[in-house]
Every structure is written in C-alpha cells, then in structure tokens.
Amino acid sequence: MRRSDATHARKKDTREKIELGGLIAKAGLRKKRALLLGLLIDASDRPRRDCGNVLFLGRAV
Numbered sequence: 001m002r003r004s005d006a007t008h009a010r011k012k013d014t015r016e017k018i019e020l021g022g023l024i025a026k027a028g029l030r031k032k033r034a035l036l037l038g039l040l041i042d043a044s045d046r047p048r049r050d051c052g053n054v055l056f057l058g059r060a061v
Helices: 002-028 033-049
Strands: none
Touching: none
C-alpha cells in the first residue's frame, strides 16, 4: 500500500510540473529560461528581503 501512495504522489508531482511547463510555453517564455528562473527566484525571495512588505514582481500589493 505504501508503494502505491508513493507512486500516486510521484505521478501527481510530475503532472504539476508538466502543467507548469505548459504555462511557460503559453506565455512565450520557452527561450528565456535563465531570465524566467532569475525572476522566479527574485520574486520568491522578496517577501523575506523586504521586511514584511508583500511585493509582486516589483510592485507593492
């Protein structure tokens, strides 16, 4: 039973990654991987770096 749960979780994770990749393609960012990665890393770090001010891609929300 544990193996089945692990397989299900792995398949779910893989499906999410495939769906996210589709969003990247639809946004036209296929050839801008380094830029996209940098933006995502920066955006994920901003709330911690800006002392509680929640920012979304450089704009205060």
